[in-house]
Amino acid sequence: MSRVNETALKKRAALCAYCGSCTACCPVQSVAADFGPRAVARCALFGLSAEATEASWLCAGCHKCDMACPQDVRPSEIIRDLRALSPETGRLHPVFSKQMELLIRQGRLYLVDEFENDGREDEGLPRLAEELPDVAVLLGGGEQA
Ligand code: SF4
Ligand code: SF4
Numbered sequence: 001m002s003r004v005n006e007t008a009l010k011k012r013a014a015l016c017a018y019c020g021s022c023t024a025c026c027p028v029q030s031v032a033a034d035f036g037p038r039a040v041a042r043c044a045l046f047g048l049s050a051e052a053t054e055a056s057w058l059c060a061g062c063h064k065c066d067m068a069c070p071q072d073v074r075p076s077e078i079i080r081d082l083r084a085l086s087p088e089t090g091r092l093h094p095v096f097s098k099q100m101e102l103l104i105r106q107g108r109l110y111l112v113d114e115f116e117n118d119g120r121e122d123e124g125l126p127r128l129a130e131e132l133p134d135v136a137v138l139l140g141g142g143e144q145a
Pocket of ligand 2: 015016017018019020021022023037038041068069070071072073074075
């Protein structure tokens with residue numbers, strides 16, 4: 001059963017007057033022009049599209065849109081609910097899918113290899129394990145040692 005009450009979500013999205021105040025103050029908009037809380041709220045209203053669910057992962061969770069909204073739509077909560085729907089829609093922004101892949105494969109987002117460890121040694125720092133299999137186990141992608 002879905003953890004998201006889609007009817008309640010759509011009800012709140014329906015309050016949107018499409019004024020754009022939320023998108024105008026969204027800090028993510030300046031680096032991802034296609035993203036905007038107004039668009040996400042509208043998508044939520046018109047069918048919870050996979051694209052909206054995917055876009056929801058770009059939100060930085062600053063809640064500025066909630067403060068700017070004159071209609072109490074609370075776009076950040078709609079975005080949070082859309083994220084929660086990701087497992088059902090199978091849509092996770094590609095950036096996060098890639099990060100998950102890296103975490104399962106090497107235990108961290110940043111690759112630590114021989115070159116990196118040689119540099120650490122030169123700086124008097126301890127060597128690091130190149131892989132962290134426990135992280136994969138925690139994420140359900142590896143085998144318990
Ligand atoms: S909570 Fe998300 S959508 Fe709202 S302004 Fe912040 S980054 Fe943008
Ligand atoms: S500020 Fe509120 S009413 Fe205006 S577009 Fe955003 S969600 Fe809709």
